[in-house]
Amino acid sequence: MAVGSEIVTKIKSIKSTRKVTTALEMVSASKIKKAQDQMHASRPYTHKIRQIIGHLAKARPEYKHPFMLDQDVDRVGYIIISTDRGLCGGLNSGLFKQAVIHMREWESKGSAIDVVTIGNKAAGTFKKTNVNLKANISSLGDQPELTKLIGVVKVMLDAYANGELSHLYLVYNDFINTMSQKPVIDQLLPLPPSEETVISENWDYLYEPDAKEVLDQLLGRYIESLVYQGVLENLASEHAARMVAMKSASDNASDMIKDLQLIYNKARQAAITQEISEIVGGAAAV
Amino acid sequence: MSTIKCEIVSAEEAIYSGQAKLVVASGVAGELGIAPRHAPLITQLKPGQVRVLFEDGTEEDFYVSGGILEVQPHLVSVLADTAVRADDIDEAAAIQAKEEAENLLKNNDKKQDLAMVQADLAKAIAQIQAITRLKKNLKR
Numbered sequence: 001m002a003v004g005s006e007i008v009t010k011i012k013s014i015k016s017t018r019k020v021t022t023a024l025e026m027v028s029a030s031k032i033k034k035a036q037d038q039m040h041a042s043r044p045y046t047h048k049i050r051q052i053i054g055h056l057a058k059a060r061p062e063y064k065h066p067f068m069l070d071q072d073v074d075r076v077g078y079i080i081i082s083t084d085r086g087l088c089g090g091l092n093s094g095l096f097k098q099a100v101i102h103m104r105e106w107e108s109k110g111s112a113i114d115v116v117t118i119g120n121k122a123a124g125t126f127k128k129t130n131v132n133l134k135a136n137i138s139s140l141g142d143q144p145e146l147t148k149l150i151g152v153v154k155v156m157l158d159a160y161a162n163g164e165l166s167h168l169y170l171v172y173n174d175f176i177n178t179m180s181q182k183p184v185i186d187q188l189l190p191l192p193p194s195e196e197t198v199i200s201e202n203w204d205y206l207y208e209p210d211a212k213e214v215l216d217q218l219l220g221r222y223i224e225s226l227v228y229q230g231v232l233e234n235l236a237s238e239h240a241a242r243m244v245a246m247k248s249a250s251d252n253a254s255d256m257i258k259d260l261q262l263i264y265n266k267a268r269q270a271a272i273t274q275e276i277s278e279i280v281g282g283a284a285a286v
Numbered sequence: 287m288s289t290i291k292c293e294i295v296s297a298e299e300a301i302y303s304g305q306a307k308l309v310v311a312s313g314v315a316g317e318l319g320i321a322p323r324h325a326p327l328i329t330q331l332k333p334g335q336v337r338v339l340f341e342d343g344t345e346e347d348f349y350v351s352g353g354i355l356e357v358q359p360h361l362v363s364v365l366a367d368t369a370v371r372a373d374d375i376d377e378a379a380a381i382q383a384k385e386e387a388e389n390l391l392k393n394n395d396k397k398q399d400l401a402m403v404q405a406d407l408a409k410a411i412a413q414i415q416a417i418t419r420l421k422k423n424l425k426r
Binding site for chain 2: 038041042044045046048049052056089090093094096097100101103104107116117123125127128129130131133134135136137138145146147150151152154155158204205206207208209211213214217218221224225228248252255
Protein backbone atom coordinates (compact mmCIF):
# COMPACT_ATOMS: atom_id res chain seq x y z
CA MET A 1 0.00 0.00 0.00
CA ALA A 2 1.27 3.40 -0.92
CA VAL A 3 0.89 5.44 2.22
CA GLY A 4 2.01 9.02 1.70
CA SER A 5 3.82 8.25 -1.50
CA GLU A 6 3.85 11.98 -2.31
CA ILE A 7 5.78 12.58 0.89
CA VAL A 8 8.33 9.93 -0.03
CA THR A 9 8.86 11.57 -3.42
CA LYS A 10 9.25 14.95 -1.78
CA ILE A 11 11.81 13.62 0.70
CA LYS A 12 13.74 12.04 -2.14
CA SER A 13 13.86 15.27 -4.12
CA ILE A 14 14.97 17.32 -1.13
CA LYS A 15 17.67 14.76 -0.43
CA SER A 16 19.07 15.16 -3.92
CA THR A 17 18.96 18.95 -3.57
CA ARG A 18 20.90 18.59 -0.34
CA LYS A 19 23.49 16.51 -2.16
CA VAL A 20 24.02 19.35 -4.63
CA THR A 21 24.27 22.07 -1.99
CA THR A 22 26.69 20.02 0.10
CA ALA A 23 28.86 19.40 -2.93
CA LEU A 24 28.88 23.11 -3.82
CA GLU A 25 29.75 23.95 -0.25
CA MET A 26 32.71 21.62 -0.25
CA VAL A 27 33.94 22.79 -3.63
CA SER A 28 33.91 26.41 -2.47
CA ALA A 29 35.60 25.52 0.80
CA SER A 30 38.50 23.99 -1.08
CA LYS A 31 38.74 26.88 -3.53
CA ILE A 32 38.92 29.59 -0.89
CA LYS A 33 42.42 28.55 0.09
CA LYS A 34 43.68 28.78 -3.47
CA ALA A 35 42.05 32.15 -4.05
CA GLN A 36 43.61 33.48 -0.86
CA ASP A 37 47.06 32.26 -1.85
CA GLN A 38 46.71 33.99 -5.19
CA MET A 39 45.64 37.15 -3.40
CA HIS A 40 48.78 37.14 -1.29
CA ALA A 41 51.05 36.27 -4.21
CA SER A 42 50.15 39.44 -6.08
CA ARG A 43 50.84 41.80 -3.19
CA PRO A 44 54.63 42.25 -3.52
CA TYR A 45 54.17 43.59 -7.06
CA THR A 46 51.71 46.29 -6.08
CA HIS A 47 53.83 47.21 -3.10
CA LYS A 48 56.97 47.52 -5.19
CA ILE A 49 55.29 49.63 -7.87
CA ARG A 50 53.88 51.96 -5.25
CA GLN A 51 57.38 52.39 -3.82
CA ILE A 52 58.87 53.24 -7.20
CA ILE A 53 56.05 55.64 -8.05
CA GLY A 54 56.78 57.37 -4.77
CA HIS A 55 60.43 57.75 -5.78
CA LEU A 56 59.56 58.93 -9.26
CA ALA A 57 57.04 61.47 -8.08
CA LYS A 58 59.82 62.91 -5.97
CA ALA A 59 62.40 62.76 -8.76
CA ARG A 60 60.28 64.49 -11.36
CA PRO A 61 58.03 66.83 -9.43
CA GLU A 62 57.58 69.08 -12.48
CA TYR A 63 56.12 66.30 -14.65
CA LYS A 64 52.47 65.66 -13.90
CA HIS A 65 50.95 62.64 -15.52
CA PRO A 66 47.27 63.03 -16.54
CA PHE A 67 46.41 60.30 -14.02
CA MET A 68 47.53 62.58 -11.21
CA LEU A 69 45.48 65.57 -12.30
CA ASP A 70 41.90 66.46 -11.52
CA GLN A 71 39.86 66.89 -14.65
CA ASP A 72 36.88 69.14 -14.92
CA VAL A 73 34.30 67.09 -16.84
CA ASP A 74 30.95 65.78 -15.68
CA ARG A 75 31.40 62.10 -16.41
CA VAL A 76 32.43 59.43 -13.93
CA GLY A 77 33.74 55.94 -14.57
CA TYR A 78 33.22 52.73 -12.61
CA ILE A 79 34.93 49.39 -12.93
CA ILE A 80 32.57 46.92 -11.30
CA ILE A 81 33.79 43.49 -10.36
CA SER A 82 31.21 40.79 -9.75
CA THR A 83 30.96 37.02 -9.83
CA ASP A 84 30.17 35.02 -12.93
CA ARG A 85 27.81 32.67 -11.17
CA GLY A 86 25.06 33.05 -8.61
CA LEU A 87 24.21 30.99 -5.52
CA CYS A 88 26.37 33.13 -3.32
CA GLY A 89 23.81 34.80 -1.08
CA GLY A 90 23.54 38.57 -1.16
CA LEU A 91 27.13 39.12 -2.26
CA ASN A 92 26.40 40.72 -5.63
CA SER A 93 23.19 42.49 -4.71
CA GLY A 94 24.87 44.04 -1.69
CA LEU A 95 27.73 45.28 -3.86
CA PHE A 96 25.49 46.65 -6.60
CA LYS A 97 23.34 48.42 -4.05
CA GLN A 98 26.38 50.31 -2.73
CA ALA A 99 27.51 51.09 -6.27
CA VAL A 100 24.09 52.37 -7.28
CA ILE A 101 23.87 54.63 -4.23
CA HIS A 102 27.30 56.01 -5.12
CA MET A 103 26.27 56.53 -8.74
CA ARG A 104 23.08 58.31 -7.84
CA GLU A 105 25.08 60.78 -5.79
CA TRP A 106 27.11 61.63 -8.89
CA GLU A 107 24.00 61.65 -11.01
CA SER A 108 22.38 64.20 -8.74
CA LYS A 109 25.42 66.42 -9.31
CA GLY A 110 24.76 66.20 -13.03
CA SER A 111 27.46 63.70 -13.98
CA ALA A 112 26.95 61.04 -16.61
CA ILE A 113 28.08 57.56 -15.70
CA ASP A 114 30.27 55.12 -17.62
CA VAL A 115 30.57 51.55 -16.47
CA VAL A 116 32.78 48.65 -17.41
CA THR A 117 31.90 45.33 -15.86
CA ILE A 118 33.92 42.29 -14.95
CA GLY A 119 31.78 39.19 -14.48
CA ASN A 120 28.36 38.10 -15.74
CA LYS A 121 26.32 39.32 -12.80
CA ALA A 122 27.40 42.94 -13.05
CA ALA A 123 26.88 42.94 -16.82
CA GLY A 124 23.40 41.48 -16.37
CA THR A 125 22.41 44.11 -13.84
CA PHE A 126 23.93 47.21 -15.37
CA LYS A 127 22.91 46.58 -18.95
CA LYS A 128 19.35 47.09 -17.73
CA THR A 129 20.14 50.50 -16.31
CA ASN A 130 20.43 53.83 -18.04
CA VAL A 131 24.16 54.03 -17.34
CA ASN A 132 26.54 53.73 -20.26
CA LEU A 133 28.01 50.20 -20.31
CA LYS A 134 31.26 50.61 -22.20
CA ALA A 135 32.97 47.27 -21.95
CA ASN A 136 32.63 43.90 -20.35
CA ILE A 137 34.66 40.81 -19.65
CA SER A 138 33.36 37.64 -18.07
CA SER A 139 34.25 33.99 -17.51
CA LEU A 140 37.57 34.67 -15.84
CA GLY A 141 37.46 31.27 -14.17
CA ASP A 142 39.03 30.22 -10.90
CA GLN A 143 42.50 31.40 -11.80
CA PRO A 144 41.98 34.85 -13.27
CA GLU A 145 44.76 36.07 -15.50
CA LEU A 146 45.79 39.68 -15.63
CA THR A 147 46.02 39.44 -19.41
CA LYS A 148 42.25 39.16 -19.67
CA LEU A 149 41.75 42.39 -17.75
CA ILE A 150 43.98 44.55 -19.92
CA GLY A 151 41.18 45.36 -22.39
CA VAL A 152 38.56 46.58 -19.93
CA VAL A 153 41.07 48.54 -17.91
CA LYS A 154 42.49 50.17 -21.02
CA VAL A 155 39.04 51.36 -22.10
CA MET A 156 38.76 53.34 -18.89
CA LEU A 157 42.38 54.51 -18.71
CA ASP A 158 42.18 55.80 -22.28
CA ALA A 159 38.97 57.62 -21.51
CA TYR A 160 40.61 59.23 -18.50
CA ALA A 161 43.79 60.11 -20.37
CA ASN A 162 41.68 61.75 -23.08
CA GLY A 163 40.01 63.90 -20.47
CA GLU A 164 36.60 62.23 -20.74
CA LEU A 165 36.32 61.21 -17.09
CA SER A 166 36.65 63.20 -13.91
CA HIS A 167 36.94 60.19 -11.61
CA LEU A 168 37.41 56.45 -11.90
CA TYR A 169 36.23 54.07 -9.21
CA LEU A 170 36.81 50.40 -8.58
CA VAL A 171 33.91 48.48 -7.03
CA TYR A 172 34.47 45.02 -5.54
CA ASN A 173 33.96 42.85 -2.47
CA ASP A 174 36.83 43.02 -0.02
CA PHE A 175 37.61 39.65 1.52
CA ILE A 176 37.91 40.15 5.28
CA ASN A 177 37.47 36.57 6.35
CA THR A 178 35.34 33.57 5.50
CA MET A 179 32.36 34.92 7.38
CA SER A 180 32.47 38.51 6.21
CA GLN A 181 33.04 40.33 2.97
CA LYS A 182 32.63 44.03 2.55
CA PRO A 183 31.57 45.95 -0.56
CA VAL A 184 34.25 48.55 -1.30
CA ILE A 185 34.35 51.52 -3.65
CA ASP A 186 37.95 52.66 -4.19
CA GLN A 187 39.01 55.71 -6.09
CA LEU A 188 41.54 54.72 -8.73
CA LEU A 189 41.92 58.03 -10.57
CA PRO A 190 42.98 60.68 -10.05
CA LEU A 191 45.60 58.88 -8.00
CA PRO A 192 45.01 59.75 -4.38
CA PRO A 193 48.15 61.39 -2.94
CA SER A 194 50.38 58.68 -1.53
CA GLU A 195 50.25 58.32 2.22
CA GLU A 196 53.82 57.18 2.54
CA THR A 197 55.94 60.23 3.11
CA VAL A 198 59.03 59.80 1.05
CA ILE A 199 62.07 60.74 3.02
CA SER A 200 64.16 63.03 0.90
CA GLU A 201 67.47 61.37 0.35
CA ASN A 202 70.38 62.57 -1.67
CA TRP A 203 70.17 60.04 -4.44
CA ASP A 204 68.17 59.51 -7.54
CA TYR A 205 67.74 56.75 -10.06
CA LEU A 206 69.35 56.63 -13.48
CA TYR A 207 66.47 56.43 -15.89
CA GLU A 208 66.38 54.46 -19.12
CA PRO A 209 64.99 55.72 -21.44
CA ASP A 210 63.71 58.59 -19.24
CA ALA A 211 61.65 59.23 -16.15
CA LYS A 212 58.52 60.21 -18.00
CA GLU A 213 58.26 57.02 -20.04
CA VAL A 214 59.01 54.81 -17.09
CA LEU A 215 56.38 56.64 -15.07
CA ASP A 216 53.80 56.30 -17.86
CA GLN A 217 54.29 52.57 -18.02
CA LEU A 218 54.33 52.17 -14.26
CA LEU A 219 51.09 54.05 -13.66
CA GLY A 220 49.25 51.92 -16.22
CA ARG A 221 50.61 48.73 -14.68
CA TYR A 222 49.80 50.00 -11.22
CA ILE A 223 46.12 50.53 -12.01
CA GLU A 224 45.98 47.15 -13.73
CA SER A 225 47.46 45.44 -10.71
CA LEU A 226 44.96 47.17 -8.41
CA VAL A 227 42.08 45.95 -10.57
CA TYR A 228 43.61 42.49 -10.61
CA GLN A 229 43.85 42.56 -6.82
CA GLY A 230 40.19 43.52 -6.72
CA VAL A 231 39.30 40.58 -8.92
CA LEU A 232 41.16 38.21 -6.61
CA GLU A 233 39.56 39.67 -3.48
CA ASN A 234 36.18 39.33 -5.11
CA LEU A 235 36.90 35.74 -6.09
CA ALA A 236 37.82 34.79 -2.54
CA SER A 237 34.69 36.59 -1.32
CA GLU A 238 32.58 34.69 -3.84
CA HIS A 239 33.77 31.33 -2.62
CA ALA A 240 33.34 32.31 1.01
CA ALA A 241 29.84 33.66 0.44
CA ARG A 242 28.84 30.61 -1.56
CA MET A 243 30.16 28.31 1.12
CA VAL A 244 28.09 30.03 3.80
CA ALA A 245 24.99 30.20 1.60
CA MET A 246 25.24 26.55 0.65
CA LYS A 247 25.86 25.52 4.23
CA SER A 248 22.64 27.14 5.34
CA ALA A 249 20.81 25.64 2.35
CA SER A 250 22.02 22.19 3.33
CA ASP A 251 20.93 22.79 6.92
CA ASN A 252 17.50 23.88 5.74
CA ALA A 253 17.20 20.78 3.59
CA SER A 254 18.08 18.59 6.57
CA ASP A 255 15.41 20.30 8.67
CA MET A 256 12.81 19.82 5.99
CA ILE A 257 13.67 16.17 5.57
CA LYS A 258 13.32 15.67 9.33
CA ASP A 259 9.88 17.32 9.39
CA LEU A 260 8.65 15.42 6.36
CA GLN A 261 9.89 12.13 7.75
CA LEU A 262 7.86 12.80 10.91
CA ILE A 263 4.73 13.54 8.89
CA TYR A 264 5.26 10.42 6.83
CA ASN A 265 5.65 8.22 9.92
CA LYS A 266 2.50 9.67 11.45
CA ALA A 267 0.54 9.09 8.25
CA ARG A 268 1.73 5.50 8.07
CA GLN A 269 0.86 4.90 11.71
CA ALA A 270 -2.60 6.38 11.18
CA ALA A 271 -3.19 4.14 8.19
CA ILE A 272 -2.19 1.02 10.12
CA THR A 273 -4.37 1.98 13.08
CA GLN A 274 -7.27 2.55 10.80
CA GLU A 275 -6.80 -0.78 9.09
CA ILE A 276 -6.71 -2.64 12.40
CA SER A 277 -9.82 -0.91 13.67
CA GLU A 278 -11.56 -1.80 10.43
CA ILE A 279 -10.65 -5.47 10.79
CA VAL A 280 -11.68 -5.51 14.44
CA GLY A 281 -14.93 -3.73 13.58
CA GLY A 282 -15.56 -6.19 10.77
CA ALA A 283 -14.91 -9.20 13.01
CA ALA A 284 -17.29 -7.85 15.69
CA ALA A 285 -20.02 -7.44 13.12
CA VAL A 286 -19.83 -11.06 11.97
CA MET B 287 82.52 38.01 -2.49
CA SER B 288 79.48 40.14 -1.99
CA THR B 289 76.13 39.29 -3.44
CA ILE B 290 73.07 41.24 -4.44
CA LYS B 291 69.49 40.30 -3.61
CA CYS B 292 67.39 39.60 -6.64
CA GLU B 293 63.59 39.59 -6.69
CA ILE B 294 61.50 38.79 -9.73
CA VAL B 295 57.79 39.39 -9.30
CA SER B 296 54.84 39.61 -11.62
CA ALA B 297 51.34 40.81 -10.81
CA GLU B 298 50.24 37.19 -10.52
CA GLU B 299 53.04 35.62 -8.51
CA ALA B 300 56.47 35.97 -6.99
CA ILE B 301 58.71 34.24 -9.50
CA TYR B 302 62.12 34.23 -7.85
CA SER B 303 63.85 35.60 -4.82
CA GLY B 304 67.43 34.98 -3.73
CA GLN B 305 71.05 36.10 -3.64
CA ALA B 306 72.95 36.51 -6.87
CA LYS B 307 76.43 37.44 -8.02
CA LEU B 308 75.29 39.09 -11.21
CA VAL B 309 71.96 39.74 -12.89
CA VAL B 310 71.85 40.15 -16.65
CA ALA B 311 68.78 41.60 -18.35
CA SER B 312 67.90 43.21 -21.64
CA GLY B 313 66.80 46.79 -21.13
CA VAL B 314 65.33 48.95 -23.86
CA ALA B 315 68.66 50.72 -24.19
CA GLY B 316 70.72 47.54 -24.31
CA GLU B 317 72.02 44.61 -22.27
CA LEU B 318 72.58 45.29 -18.61
CA GLY B 319 74.75 43.47 -16.11
CA ILE B 320 73.95 44.34 -12.53
CA ALA B 321 76.64 43.53 -9.99
CA PRO B 322 76.47 44.33 -6.25
CA ARG B 323 76.64 48.03 -5.40
CA HIS B 324 75.36 49.13 -8.77
CA ALA B 325 74.09 52.70 -8.89
CA PRO B 326 70.31 53.11 -8.47
CA LEU B 327 68.67 52.63 -11.85
CA ILE B 328 65.28 52.16 -13.42
CA THR B 329 64.80 50.82 -16.90
CA GLN B 330 62.10 49.37 -19.06
CA LEU B 331 62.78 45.82 -20.15
CA LYS B 332 62.44 44.31 -23.57
CA PRO B 333 60.97 40.83 -23.90
CA GLY B 334 63.85 38.47 -23.29
CA GLN B 335 65.82 36.59 -20.70
CA VAL B 336 66.78 37.64 -17.23
CA ARG B 337 69.82 35.60 -16.23
CA VAL B 338 70.65 35.26 -12.59
CA LEU B 339 74.23 34.12 -11.94
CA PHE B 340 74.94 32.59 -8.56
CA GLU B 341 78.10 32.60 -6.51
CA ASP B 342 78.87 28.95 -7.20
CA GLY B 343 79.04 29.59 -10.93
CA THR B 344 75.62 28.16 -11.76
CA GLU B 345 72.91 30.29 -13.28
CA GLU B 346 69.18 30.35 -13.75
CA ASP B 347 67.31 31.89 -16.65
CA PHE B 348 63.88 33.47 -16.57
CA TYR B 349 61.96 34.61 -19.56
CA VAL B 350 60.13 37.90 -19.10
CA SER B 351 57.83 39.43 -21.66
CA GLY B 352 58.85 42.95 -20.76
CA GLY B 353 58.50 44.96 -17.58
CA ILE B 354 60.53 47.23 -15.36
CA LEU B 355 63.90 46.67 -13.71
CA GLU B 356 64.75 48.59 -10.58
CA VAL B 357 68.20 48.59 -9.05
CA GLN B 358 69.26 49.71 -5.62
CA PRO B 359 72.78 49.09 -4.31
CA HIS B 360 71.86 45.76 -2.71
CA LEU B 361 68.62 44.89 -4.43
CA VAL B 362 67.53 44.19 -7.98
CA SER B 363 63.79 44.00 -8.55
CA VAL B 364 62.25 42.86 -11.78
CA LEU B 365 58.60 43.75 -12.22
CA ALA B 366 57.74 41.33 -14.98
CA ASP B 367 54.77 41.72 -17.27
CA THR B 368 52.51 38.72 -17.45
CA ALA B 369 52.28 38.77 -21.21
CA VAL B 370 53.87 40.40 -24.20
CA ARG B 371 52.54 43.91 -24.26
CA ALA B 372 52.31 45.96 -27.38
CA ASP B 373 50.06 48.87 -28.10
CA ASP B 374 48.22 47.08 -30.88
CA ILE B 375 47.63 43.96 -28.78
CA ASP B 376 46.32 46.08 -25.91
CA GLU B 377 44.17 47.98 -28.36
CA ALA B 378 42.72 44.74 -29.71
CA ALA B 379 41.88 43.62 -26.18
CA ALA B 380 40.14 46.92 -25.51
CA ILE B 381 38.11 46.66 -28.70
CA GLN B 382 37.11 43.12 -27.84
CA ALA B 383 35.92 44.19 -24.40
CA LYS B 384 33.88 46.96 -25.98
CA GLU B 385 32.33 44.58 -28.49
CA GLU B 386 31.32 42.24 -25.73
CA ALA B 387 29.45 45.07 -24.07
CA GLU B 388 27.76 45.97 -27.35
CA ASN B 389 26.62 42.40 -27.80
CA LEU B 390 25.14 42.46 -24.33
CA LEU B 391 23.28 45.66 -25.05
CA LYS B 392 21.68 44.31 -28.23
CA ASN B 393 18.00 43.37 -28.02
CA ASN B 394 17.70 45.06 -24.71
CA ASP B 395 15.84 48.27 -25.40
CA LYS B 396 14.03 48.77 -22.12
CA LYS B 397 16.16 50.80 -19.72
CA GLN B 398 15.49 51.40 -16.07
CA ASP B 399 16.89 54.35 -14.27
CA LEU B 400 19.15 53.92 -11.29
CA ALA B 401 16.39 54.63 -8.77
CA MET B 402 14.40 51.63 -10.03
CA VAL B 403 17.42 49.36 -9.90
CA GLN B 404 18.21 50.56 -6.42
CA ALA B 405 14.67 49.69 -5.35
CA ASP B 406 14.93 46.24 -6.93
CA LEU B 407 18.23 45.55 -5.22
CA ALA B 408 16.89 46.72 -1.89
CA LYS B 409 13.97 44.35 -2.32
CA ALA B 410 16.23 41.42 -3.16
CA ILE B 411 18.41 42.10 -0.12
CA ALA B 412 15.37 42.44 2.12
CA GLN B 413 14.12 39.09 0.89
CA ILE B 414 17.41 37.40 1.66
CA GLN B 415 17.43 38.92 5.12
CA ALA B 416 13.82 37.92 5.72
CA ILE B 417 14.57 34.33 4.78
CA THR B 418 17.55 34.23 7.13
CA ARG B 419 15.47 35.65 9.95
CA LEU B 420 12.60 33.26 9.25
CA LYS B 421 14.96 30.35 9.38
CA LYS B 422 16.35 31.46 12.74
CA ASN B 423 12.86 31.83 14.20
CA LEU B 424 11.81 28.41 12.97
CA LYS B 425 14.72 26.81 14.73
CA ARG B 426 13.70 28.21 18.08
